[in-house]
Amino acid sequence: MEKKPVILAVDDDLQVLAAIDRDLRQEFRRDYRVLRANSGAEALATLRELQVRNESLALVVADQRMPEMEGVELLEQVRALFPQARRVLLTAYADTEAAIRAINHARLDYYLMKPWDPPQQLLYPTLHDLLSAWQATHQPRFQGIRLIGFQWSPLSHALKDFLAGYMVAFQWLDFEAQPEAAALLARVGLTTADLPVVVFEDGTALARPERAAVAEKMGLAIAATQELYDVVVIGAGPSGLAAAVYGASEGLKTLIIERESPGGQAGTSSRIENYLGFPTGLSGTELAHRAWAQAVRLGAEFLAPQEVTNLCVKDGYKVLTLSNGNEVRTRAVVLTTGVSYRTLEVPGIDQLTGAGVYYGAARTEARSCQEQDVYIVGGGNSAGQAAMYLATYARRVYILIRGESLAASMSAYLIEQIGRTPNIEILPHTQVAAVRGQDHLETVVISRNGEEEARPARALFVFIGARPSTEWVCEQVICDGRGYVLTGRDLVQDPRYASSWKRQREPYALETCIPGIFAAGDSRAGAMARVASAVGEGSMAIKFVHQYLDE
Known part of the structure; x- marks a missing residue:
């Protein structure tokens, strides 16, 4: 909600200032915030502070006879700072001629005589008229x-x-x-x-x-409040948020640590339409923040943006080292670090990343693509969702894929939507050969069937597969050749890793080679890259955390 607009009263006579302040508050405090100043310099300082805070000024009532700066001079400066604000000069009978000249030359809105008693007759009617006129043209200022x-x-x-x-x-x-x-x-x-x-x-x-x-x-938390947690969840994607919700709801002291923003890769999706219970779909950001709010309400604690850089086991407890040097101790850990988009290796890409070349949906840049051509590299669901979103802004959206069609990599409902959208065009058997531009992307060079073509482009969005965000933890837990965390029977069935498990019982289904450390979601080997399955794994992980803690 916008803050109440401001009415400012200015007079160097403190008794008069108190009287005008009292009368203004009595009549207008319901809809306006009344401030006061006892000099022109103090008034200007207040006005500049209102400017920085982006607050609205509706009316200034200033006395004419003030030392250092007369009322007319102050009101002229008010006009420069807040052109739409109404300006009223407060004057004695002897100064009426000067007040009239000020209205003609300084374009004041009105002058009022002192004393103004009773205000119901001599003050309020005039100010109500001026404020009504101001409200009629007032454009609310952005608050935030x-x-x-x-x-x-x-x-x-x-x-x-x-x-x-x-x-x-x-x-x-x-x-x-x-x-x-x-x-x-x-x-x-x-x-x-x-x-x-x-x-x-x-x-x-x-x-x-x-x-x-x-x-x-x-107001986000940047330091843990507990000396010891029952479970720490690393990563706030769908699986991590689900683990936080179930851990907190079942009475575990739960901390979730996220290095970027909640939602993970799913959080960048402009529209998720195949998640159970949302027939009209919802954005990834909205889903993530619903889960975030739910976990907080149930008692989970969040640290963000904070990054875990090391994990070790001391005296049976798991000790996490954060990038700021702080340590967090916990009895169990759930790794839900997710995946990140692979980088596009073509000439010019490094210089233009973040300046026209974006990894993921980059929804904040969509409006800047108004009536421009944009290109999307990739044929998965994330690419399809981004294409549908960008099509509402861009003149034309081109989807570049290596194969013949989208059928092998994209859900049918998205393919149908893209087919019905006239400004989306699929370019099969096409790759990006290079990107060009001075300080921002200007040209995309595409290669089709061995022939290169340079095309003007406002933006290039890259969705070319993912890699697990596990580089920091693969020295502690066993990962496969691609960096995905191995869990459960995958550890004991493979003779290469069987000796890594030291306990008599078999590892729980989502447990890593270190007892009490679990993995869930897209960074786990064998996981299904869908929001619903990630949520399911995060929920299951808490069941196994309970079993581990009860040993």
């Missing part, structure tokens, strides 16, 4: 985080994705395209060398911030 940056800055893109991943409402201000971006940057005392800049609702600003600093300012 504002992000100033350059459209083609990879760091700006990363911050946009981070804020969107946590479903934080924010206003994007492109420094090169929106004049208010430069004005806001000047008001917070920073320069273009500091971009991107995050300006918070309280007016404070962070220049080129790390995600952890933004997260702390947003």
